[in-house]
Amino acid sequence: MIIALSGGVGGAKLALGLSRILPPEELMVVVNTGDDFEHLGLSISPDIDTVTYTLSGLANREVGWGRHDETWSFMETMESLGGETWFRLGDRDVALHVVRTRRLRAGETLSAVTADLCKRLGIGPRVIPMTDDRVRTRLLTEHGWLDFQDYFVHRRCEPVVRELAFEGAATATPHPAFMAALADPRLQAVVICPSNPFISVEPILAIPGVRAALVACKAPVIAVSPIIAGRAVKGPTAKMMTELGLDPSAGTVAHRYADLLDGYVIDHADMAEVVSIDARVTLAQTMMTTIEDREALARTVLDAAAVLRRRK
Ligand code: FO1
DSSP: OEEEEEOHHHHHHHHHHHHHHSOGGGEEEEEOOTTOEEETTEEEOHHHHHHHHHHTTOBOTTTSSSBSSOOOHHHHHHHHTTOOOSSOOOHHHHHHHHHHHHHHHTTOOHHHHHHHHHHHTTOOSEEEESBSSOOEEEEEETTEEEEHHIIIIITTTOSOOOEEEEETGGGOOBOHHHHHHHHOTTOOEEEEOSSOIIIIIHHHHTSTTHHHHHHHOSSOEEEEOSEETTEESSSSHHHHHHHTTOOOSHHHHHHHHGGGOSEEEEEGGGGGGGGGOOSEEEEEOOOOOSHHHHHHHHHHHHHHHHHHHHHO
């Protein structure tokens, strides 16, 4: 069994790589839900959708979110009627949000709805939200506290981030299947995917019991750096790090995860960082452009975890 902690586009890419080299029943993807929000009366879970669309082959690989087989009549009509169109919702994507919203309103948990949608999309690995409770990432900027999608999409990550908060995390319960898997003696590794540590991984770690369970975990915890040569592969990671007074480097991310990490995979370009990292470092090509890149990085991560297991 392998657990992958994922959020955003980078996380989904490695989750896909893992799903192509592991039997489906051996992969559990635990997804950040801090990006979730209510919009146009719909309950939207972007990171869950990015993982499910990616694992089902439906994802739009160019932009990294939504579906590739989309039409935009809903958005065009919203525009003509003066509705909000800053958050782009394709016609087929809207159907998923409507189905999920109705089922959540009927009292189903996010994980139950996600499990059923994954089955309908033919996805083998387990995809579970980090918690079924409400957690919302908010960011303190020059415009005051912003909701995540307002910052990320509406304002295109332009505001200067001074502080982050994960509203609801302190009273949230980690998903029981996630906690059970961490304690399962058959667990072989926990992979922290190359997602933005602040907005995609730390909301998961902020839920009571998660950090302690990871530290106590018998299986090695291994992260892949989301920074290559001081730049984020995608999104605001490096910008955020600079604004938070941190050096935007692979080493800084390792220090953020600190006591959790047994292993850390960085790009060849960041070889000089090796000396500043406590965990056992593996150098690899961490830029994933092709499907083969995703699979190769997944294999490198699992091989590194196997070496760490023998050491433990
Ligand atoms: N990201 C954008 O930059 N612009 C959008 O219009 C947008 C729409 C969207 C719709 C559904 C969905 O599941 C994700 C969407 N995203 C969009 C991506 C999303 O904001 C981010 O991927 C995550 O929240 C951060 O990882």
